[in-house]
Amino acid sequence: MTVADSFTPFNQADLDRFDADLGSGAVMLLPDQVAARPHLMVAAGKEGKVYLMDRDNMGGYQRCGPTCDDVVQSLPGGTVRGGSYGTPAYFNGQVYYQGAGDVMKAFQVVNGLLSTAPVSQSNVAFGFTGSTPSISANGASSAIVWALQVNAFGTGGPAILHAYDATNLAIELYASNQTGLRDQLDGAVKFTTPTVANGQVYLGTQTSVAVFGLFPVASAPPGAPTNLAATAVSSAQIGLSWTNSPDVATGVKIFRSPDGTHFTQINTVDRNTTSYTDSGLAPLTTYFYLVRATSQAGDSPDSSLASATTLVAPPELEVSDVAVAEVTLAWTRTADDHYTVLQSTDGANFSPVGTVDATVTSVAVTPLAPGTYFYRVQAFSSQGSSALSNTVRATVGPVSVDHSADFASVQDLNANGSVRFVENLVRLTDGGGSEAGTVFATDRAGVRGFRSRFTFRVHEGTTPRADGFTLIIQSNSPTALGPGGGGLGYGPDRPGPTRGIRNSVAIKFDFFDNAGEGTNSTGLFTDGRSPTVPEPGSGDVLVKLDGTGIDLTNQNPKQVDLAYDGTTLTETITDLFTNVSFSTAYRVDIRTMVGSDTAFVGFGGGSGGLTAIQDILSWTYTEQEDNLPPRAPSDLRVVFLQPQDATTSSATLVWKSNNAYTATGYSIERSPDGTHFSPVGSVDASTTSFTDTGLTRGTYSYRVQALGSSANSAVSNVDSVFVGDSTSATVIDHSAGFAGATDLAANGSASFVMNAARLTNGGTGQAGSAFIRDRVGIATFTNTFTFQIRPGSTPMADGLTFTIQAVSPTALGPAGGGLGYGPARPGPARGIRSSIAVKFDVFDNAGEGTNSTGLFTDGRSPTVPGSTSTDVLVNLDGSGIDLKSTDPFRVDMTYDGGTVSVTITDTVTQASVSQAYTIDLVSVVGGNVAYVGFTGGTGGLTAVQDIVNWTFRSP
Numbered sequence: 001m002t003v004a005d006s007f008t009p010f011n012q013a014d015l016d017r018f019d020a021d022l023g024s025g026a027v028m029l030l031p032d033q034v035a036a037r038p039h040l041m042v043a044a045g046k047e048g049k050v051y052l053m054d055r056d057n058m059g060g061y062q063r064c065g066p067t068c069d070d071v072v073q074s075l076p077g078g079t080v081r082g083g084s085y086g087t088p089a090y091f092n093g094q095v096y097y098q099g100a101g102d103v104m105k106a107f108q109v110v111n112g113l114l115s116t117a118p119v120s121q122s123n124v125a126f127g128f129t130g131s132t133p134s135i136s137a138n139g140a141s142s143a144i145v146w147a148l149q150v151n152a153f154g155t156g157g158p159a160i161l162h163a164y165d166a167t168n169l170a171i172e173l174y175a176s177n178q179t180g181l182r183d184q185l186d187g188a189v190k191f192t193t194p195t196v197a198n199g200q201v202y203l204g205t206q207t208s209v210a211v212f213g214l215f216p217v218a219s220a221p222p223g224a225p226t227n228l229a230a231t232a233v234s235s236a237q238i239g240l241s242w243t244n245s246p247d248v249a250t251g252v253k254i255f256r257s258p259d260g261t262h263f264t265q266i267n268t269v270d271r272n273t274t275s276y277t278d279s280g281l282a283p284l285t286t287y288f289y290l291v292r293a294t295s296q297a298g299d300s301p302d303s304s305l306a307s308a309t310t311l312v313a314p315p316e317l318e319v320s321d322v323a324v325a326e327v328t329l330a331w332t333r334t335a336d337d338h339y340t341v342l343q344s345t346d347g348a349n350f351s352p353v354g355t356v357d358a359t360v361t362s363v364a365v366t367p368l369a370p371g372t373y374f375y376r377v378q379a380f381s382s383q384g385s386s387a388l389s390n391t392v393r394a395t396v397g398p399v400s401v402d403h404s405a406d407f408a409s410v411q412d413l414n415a416n417g418s419v420r421f422v423e424n425l426v427r428l429t430d431g432g433g434s435e436a437g438t439v440f441a442t443d444r445a446g447v448r449g450f451r452s453r454f455t456f457r458v459h460e461g462t463t464p465r466a467d468g469f470t471l472i473i474q475s476n477s478p479t480a481l482g483p484g485g486g487g488l489g490y491g492p493d494r495p496g497p498t499r500g501i502r503n504s505v506a507i508k509f510d511f512f513d514n515a516g517e518g519t520n521s522t523g524l525f526t527d528g529r530s531p532t533v534p535e536p537g538s539g540d541v542l543v544k545l546d547g548t549g550i551d552l553t554n555q556n557p558k559q560v561d562l563a564y565d566g567t568t569l570t571e572t573i574t575d576l577f578t579n580v581s582f583s584t585a586y587r588v589d590i591r592t593m594v595g596s597d598t599a600f601v602g603f604g605g606g607s608g609g610l611t612a613i614q615d616i617l618s619w620t621y622t623e624q625e626d627n628l629p630p631r632a633p634s635d636l637r638v639v640f641l642q643p644q645d646a647t648t649s650s651a652t653l654v655w656k657s658n659n660a661y662t663a664t665g666y667s668i669e670r671s672p673d674g675t676h677f678s679p680v681g682s683v684d685a686s687t688t689s690f691t692d693t694g695l696t697r698g699t700y701s702y703r704v705q706a707l708g709s710s711a712n713s714a715v716s717n718v719d720s721v722f723v724g725d726s727t728s729a730t731v732i733d734h735s736a737g738f739a740g741a742t743d744l745a746a747n748g749s750a751s752f753v754m755n756a757a758r759l760t761n762g763g764t765g766q767a768g769s770a771f772i773r774d775r776v777g778i779a780t781f782t783n784t785f786t787f788q789i790r791p792g793s794t795p796m797a798d799g800l801t802f803t804i805q806a807v808s809p810t811a812l813g814p815a816g817g818g819l820g821y822g823p824a825r826p827g828p829a830r831g832i833r834s835s836i837a838v839k840f841d842v843f844d845n846a847g848e849g850t851n852s853t854g855l856f857t858d859g860r861s862p863t864v865p866g867s868t869s870t871d872v873l874v875n876l877d878g879s880g881i882d883l884k885s886t887d888p889f890r891v892d893m894t895y896d897g898g899t900v901s902v903t904i905t906d907t908v909t910q911a912s913v914s915q916a917y918t919i920d921l922v923s924v925v926g927g928n929v930a931y932v933g934f935t936g937g938t939g940g941l942t943a944v945q946d947i948v949n950w951t952f953r954s955p
Contacts, residue, residue: 007053008061010069020046025084026132028095029055035112037072042095042114046083050075050097050107052114073113080105086132086191091143091166094119100130104147104169122169124162127151129190135166136196144173146201150188154433159188159205161212176212180268181276182251185210215250215271218295222247225291230306235283235313235334235387236867241275242291242303249293249300254278260288260305268294280867283313284336284381312381313868315339315361317389318477319375322444323657324685326366327373327394332858333361333923334387334868335379341365344374347391347411359923366686370397370661372443374411392442397661399445401601401621404453414478415439417489418605426616428469428489428605431461435611436484438472440602441621444659446631447473447590447599449624452562454603454616455576458511459555461612464519466512467493468552469605469614470531471562474504475594479828482528482604486514489604492530497749498765498815499528501604505593506531507562507571511552512610520545520552522571524586526593541586545573549580557617564590564624597631597713598658630663630706632713633688637806638702638721638775639927646726650693652927655704655716657688663706663713668692674701674720682707697725699774717808721775721929724955730776732932732952744933745809746770748820757947759800759820759936762792767815769803770947771933777954778804778921779928783893785950786907787934789842790886792942795850797843799883800936800945801862802891805835806925813859813935817845820935823861830859832935834926836919837862838893838902842884843941851876851883855900855917857924872917876904880911888948895921 022045039055052073059070082101098104105118137143143166165171176183187206200213223245255263293300315331342350406424418437482500486493491500515532523542534540556577640652669677706713737755750768759768813831817824822831846863854873865871887908905912
């Protein structure tokens with residue numbers, strides 16, 4: 001067999017260079033046309049350009065010139081948006097294409113040419129890989145175009161079968177996701193094509209072959225299902241079971257009610273299914289259910305009712321501090337009866353060490369000898385269920401990480417995202433696309449001086465491999481996780497205002513060029529900035545390794561040695577096959593960067609469209625703190641004000657010890673002006689709280705210092721509080737605007753301009769906050785402010801919050817849908833902890849809609865409530881309030897000690913709407929004094945978000 005003819009696009013070199021080849025899409029031969037060239041065929045590839053060719057004279061390569069394709073017709077690149085990865089279909093003079101990221105389009109063939117624009121198109125865009133349509137028809141009429149949507153192939157999600165009217169693709173006749181679970185397919189597979197035969201549609205999935213066809217005709221509605229039973233499965237799930245009637249049915253409808261009277265349909269399952277698990281429920285809540293069989297003739301009578309109460313949710317446990325002979329634990333509130341604290345010295349055998357009632361969510365376990373301990377908390381409900389928290393680990397005394405041999409035992413590590421413990425190693429990314437993973441030691445380790453050694457190997461994946469990994473030192477949490485791709489599990493993959501893991505330092509090992517860093521680089525990056533190239537003024541450092549003998553792109557195992565003396569971090573990379581080494585050094589104040597003398601240490605890794613397997617083979621980390629003063633206390637907070645009489649009050653302070661095992665005690669200092677401090681008391685080394693008495697009206701600042709046998713520590717952060725009296729209220733008065741707002745701290749993108757507190761200024765990726773500099777009372781309060789959101793883009797995004805928090809006047813959360821408060825997507829990550837936020841949201845990031853308010857807590861994502869949280873989302877559509885209107889809105893808010901009441905008023909239309917949120921604010925924030933203020937965020941879409949005026953009053 002020999003090649004008789006061929007066609008090659010004139011720009012084939014560019015198509016090859018940019019991976020936009022024509023060969024991704026198949027050729028389709030058209031029926032003979034009444035035209036000068038009757039024998040035609042069509043083809044399209046990744047460029048999305050459609051070629052109509054003469055089968056008798058295909059066109060060759062650059063036959064008509066260097067920028068010319070000698071074909072019958074070509075439709076421009078992008079006609080099939082996202083490119084063609086399948087085969088088009090033909091019916092009755094129309095060619096049907098659906099690209100990867102495009103809707104389905106029909107092009108008419110007239111006089112041997114394609115219409116230059118679609119004659120009809122569908123409304124649903126498919127992701128990668130688009131679709132290969134199939135067509136069924138009754139001769140030349142009643143044609144249906146079938147297409148399989150396989151976007152979810154990478155996550156194991158279901159394929160979706162769509163059916164369209166072939167004469168008008170805008171008319172969707174059917175989709176398999178329109179009937180709940182009844183017609184849901186198994187996991188999607190790329191490049192799968194529907195096959196139609198004998199009135200049935202056949203589809204392949206990851207685990208099965210599915211057959212779609214018509215149901216038997218029912219002459220009457222089916223009988224009701226019987227024996228309905230409901231059983232609690234977990235804190236968020238209830239399982240149902242029933243017996244179906246033998247009558248003809250097309251499915252079973254499932255209904256749920258919160259009160260046994262008002263029912264809402266929640267799903268439909270197929271006619272043979274006799275069980276269902278209802279998910280996403282609230283803990284310790286009773287739900288009622290009924291089911292109905294359904295057919296073309298109607299629904300059956302209702303089944304009998306069944307009900308069940310969800311179980312208590314597992315608490316989320318964390319180690320909040322380690323002091324001399326003491327471990328302090330904190331957890332989320334889930335029980336309505338009591339909690340039992342369990343302790344172990346081996347991580348396997350646990351014993352109770354205390355029980356507290358359901359209102360308590362923290363405890364100090366003491367006395368403890370130096371060593372490592374493991375803890376769990378068991379929550380108990382009044383209805384008899386119980387649930388265990390996660391296990392946490394705490395070390396009293398010096399901390400070290402020793403995986404010099406391997407990672408056979410990983411009790412001291414926490415894996416996040418894509419990280420897996422396999423083959424006695426830590427696998428940061430496993431060769432999959434768009435991965436982000438981190439692993440951190442669960443104990444906070446000293447960072448004032450240390451030595452660390454690890455070995456790694458990067459192998460397999462794509463050609464070229466991507467992207468790289470980081471060693472990270474951060475003070476947030478052992479669950480911290482940054483973006484994937486060029487972000488390396490640490491920061492964004494492009495420089496800009498967005499941040500990944502804040503309060504941190506990272507050393508990167510980067511083998512893909514995302515932003516000009518080259519394909520072989522190391523360097524030091526800070527505060528969650530993009531680990532690609534340094535941002536101006538950041539102090540970050542990029543070190544290119546080309547010419548050093550170290551090639552991160554090869555698969556050789558390598559060893560990295562790090563040594564830090566408090567000022568200089570020295571890095572040495574050694575190729576263990578060639579024995580070539582390279583060293584560099586960075587001047588960095590790690591303690592200042594992370595905000596503490598201790599931090600979580602570990603690794604992050606990422607991949608994008610290109611991938612790699614990235615393995616950490618061994619790792620040691622050893623504190624080097626001999627002859628240093630004790631570790632400094634941190635996270636100093638004034639948590640309670642208590643009146644003593646009409647004119648004086650006491651203030652209670654707490655702080656973190658940071659496992660200051662060499663401390664002999666603490667000295668507490670107070671200042672009336674934030675500058676000149678004097679001692680007001682001292683406590684022993686195992687005590688991390690102090691109450692200062694006899695305070696009259698005024699502002700007081702505090703700091704704490706650890707005492708040592710030969711030298712004292714650095715001082716803690718400074719925390720300030722305003723102390724009132726019984727004769728006058730505490731008032732924050734910006735009713736006339738924000739000119740000269742010296743009592744407020746502006747953070748991130750926030751600024752005071754045009755007499756307003758501007759949280760975002762129309763730029764992308766912004767996060768801004770403005771908080772009062774001194775804590776104020778929040779046990780009860782009234783609060784009024786006016787805000788205005790105006791477009792930076794169309795549509796505008798994302799929104800703002802009023803926030804009460806116990807962290808700092810400089811607190812700032814993530815940008816985008818995080819609104820400067822929490823993450824942009826629900827999940828375990830947190831933004832501003834120990835807080836509540838009332839949001840005003842104008843963009844849909846996670847299903848919250850484009851016009852919503854609500855109350856969110858503890859730095860959770862202010863998008864939609866998590867399944868185990870008590871957060872509340874309120875959709876404002878239909879309320880008369882449209883936050884996108886650009887009108888100024890006045891918010892009136894009160895708190896009476898149990899309920900936050902909010903009224904939002906459009907100052908132009910005078911429409912208003914009210915909400916009430918039941919919450920124990922003092923418990924959530926962790927005290928009766930806190931910082932109050934505002935946060936805002938933008939992402940790829942933007943807005944100018946102003947607080948126009950504000951008055952806050954507490955007794």
